[in-house]
Amino acid sequence: MTQKINNADVYKIAAHHRFQWEEAQNCYVILFPEGMVKLNPSGGEILSLVNGENAVADIISSLNEKFKDAGDISNDIISMFEFALEKAWITKI
Amino acid sequence: MANLNNGVESNVTQTQPLWLLAEITYRCPLHCAFCYNPTDYADYTKNELSTDQWIKVLRDARKMGALQLGISGGEPLLRDDIEDIVVEANSLGYYSNLITSGVGLTEKRIDAFKAGGLDHIQLSMHDITEEISNFVTDTSTFKLKQKVAAMIKDRGYPMVLNVVIHRYNIGHIKEILEMAEALGADYVELANTQYYGWSLINRNQLMPTKEQIDEAEKITNEFREYIGNKMKIFFVVPDYYAERPKKCMNGWGEVFMIVTANGDVLPCHSARVLPDMNFPNVQNNNLNEIWYDSSSFNKYRGDEWMKEPCRSCSEKENDLGGCRCQAFLLSGDAEAADPICTKSPHRHLIDQALEDSKNEKLQAQPIIFRTDKNSKELINGEHKDRLKDFKAMP
Numbered sequence: 194m195t196q197k198i199n200n201a202d203v204y205k206i207a208a209h210h211r212f213q214w215e216e217a218q219n220c221y222v223i224l225f226p227e228g229m230v231k232l233n234p235s236g237g238e239i240l241s242l243v244n245g246e247n248a249v250a251d252i253i254s255s256l257n258e259k260f261k262d263a264g265d266i267s268n269d270i271i272s273m274f275e276f277a278l279e280k281a282w283i284t285k286i
Numbered sequence: 287m288a289n290l291n292n293g294v295e296s297n298v299t300q301t302q303p304l305w306l307l308a309e310i311t312y313r314c315p316l317h318c319a320f321c322y323n324p325t326d327y328a329d330y331t332k333n334e335l336s337t338d339q340w341i342k343v344l345r346d347a348r349k350m351g352a353l354q355l356g357i358s359g360g361e362p363l364l365r366d367d368i369e370d371i372v373v374e375a376n377s378l379g380y381y382s383n384l385i386t387s388g389v390g391l392t393e394k395r396i397d398a399f400k401a402g403g404l405d406h407i408q409l410s411m412h413d414i415t416e417e418i419s420n421f422v423t424d425t426s427t428f429k430l431k432q433k434v435a436a437m438i439k440d441r442g443y444p445m446v447l448n449v450v451i452h453r454y455n456i457g458h459i460k461e462i463l464e465m466a467e468a469l470g471a472d473y474v475e476l477a478n479t480q481y482y483g484w485s486l487i488n489r490n491q492l493m494p495t496k497e498q499i500d501e502a503e504k505i506t507n508e509f510r511e512y513i514g515n516k517m518k519i520f521f522v523v524p525d526y527y528a529e530r531p532k533k534c535m536n537g538w539g540e541v542f543m544i545v546t547a548n549g550d551v552l553p554c555h556s557a558r559v560l561p562d563m564n565f566p567n568v569q570n571n572n573l574n575e576i577w578y579d580s581s582s583f584n585k586y587r588g589d590e591w592m593k594e595p596c597r598s599c600s601e602k603e604n605d606l607g608g609c610r611c612q613a614f615l616l617s618g619d620a621e622a623a624d625p626i627c628t629k630s631p632h633r634h635l636i637d638q639a640l641e642d643s644k645n646e647k648l649q650a651q652p653i654i655f656r657t658d659k660n661s662k663e664l665i666n667g668e669h670k671d672r673l674k675d676f677k678a679m680p
């Protein structure tokens with residue numbers, strides 16, 4: 194079941210989860226009881242902006258600005274939010 | 287990365303010890319019939335690493351990329367320095383997990399763990415009935431575990447319950463899940479017994495039937511539908527009823543590193559059963575060299591070591607030939623295919639074990655509980671009839 198992501202929504206990293214940069218892995222990871230996931234560069238970049246303050250729209254515009262050459266990546270960002278929500282890595286405030 | 291092996295390309299994958307399991311002591315107040323600790327653990331209860339030695343292990347492993355830390359045993363709370371270890375783990379950036387029976391978890395200690403930054407506590411539970419819980423652990427710990435569960439929840443920890451499943455509790459899966467829900471569990475691991483260590487010598491007494499496993503899985507799936515995301519349920523399938531082996535430890539020396547109470551470094555919990563192995567110890571060797579360069583860690587990495595039928599098997603990537611310890615314990619050949627595999631020439635050993643577990647005479651043999659006394663007796667060559675099917679002391 195995919196939940197709809199709205200531009201005005203604000204998310205944070207879910208309780209009992211930890212998001213951090215790993216030097217040895219050279220990537221962001223998300224850690225939780227009994228598991229961990231290494232994030233790809235774009236997934237890590239997106240989640241690094243999920244801090245309980247930035248709205249989805251802020252994150253989209255900030256990343257579109259940062260990666261101008263990649264064209265409009267809004268849909269990719271929304272997909273990542275849907276995925277992270279389904280995995281319960283993030284929760285809506 | 288590819289290696290040339292007589293002209294046959296074999297895969298050697300990138301390895302990094304992401305999971306560090308610190309089996310910090312083999313001492314334990316419980317005597318579980320299914321404990322996976324080695325039956326000869328009594329030989330390893332002395333010479334436990336000191337606090338400083340553990341801290342060095344934590345630092346060295348973290349530099350190598352270790353992230354998930356399990357503080358396990360035996361019962362880790364029998365040591366009084368877990369608080370110091372938790373503080374160090376937190377400062378290093380580990381996601382740390384205390385794996386406990388709950389015995390010894392006081393209000394004072396849990397507060398210290400919370401302040402020190404311990405991330406979660408995994409509590410073992412055994413049944414909904416006091417009778418069976420106390421029976422399989424050979425202790426009176428049922429009520430205490432209920433109390434500890436409430437304390438873990440009260441401190442805001444994610445509640446992770448681990449329930450080892452066997453013949454005595456498999457008929458209570460629904461009630462166990464309801465108990466977990468009532469306790470507010472966030473994660474429940476229904477871990478069907480894997481037959482190593484004490485559970486192997488008690489295999490005939492613990493093994494459920496195929497019908498019981500299927501029913502338990504069905505009930506678990508129904509409960510998942512009902513509970514949704516509120517409680518994550520893992521159902522660890524038992525390999526004896528499977529046709530293909532498990533990818534044991536996700537590959538030998540791939541992502542798991544175990545440091546035992548006395549400092550031996552192992553790629554899996556039971557690796558000491560394997561012949562001609564000399565596992566390095568952190569007191570004499572550098573952890574980085576142990577992981578990357580030691581012969582024991584390199585021995586079963588990748589697939590160069592494989593024999594037929596594994597070597598030319600189209601499915602070898604899926605399971606890497608299964609478990610080396612199980613292959614050796616049952617067949618006497620550490621390089622053989624895991625006997626679980628229906629392509630293995632030793633599969634009949636598994637089928638025989640399944641037959642034996644239905645034999646009422648064998649079922650009625652007394653359980654050998656995990657105690658210092660029993661461990662010493664096994665080391666001294668007693669209970670031979672219980673070891674006769676195995677090529678080493680499990």
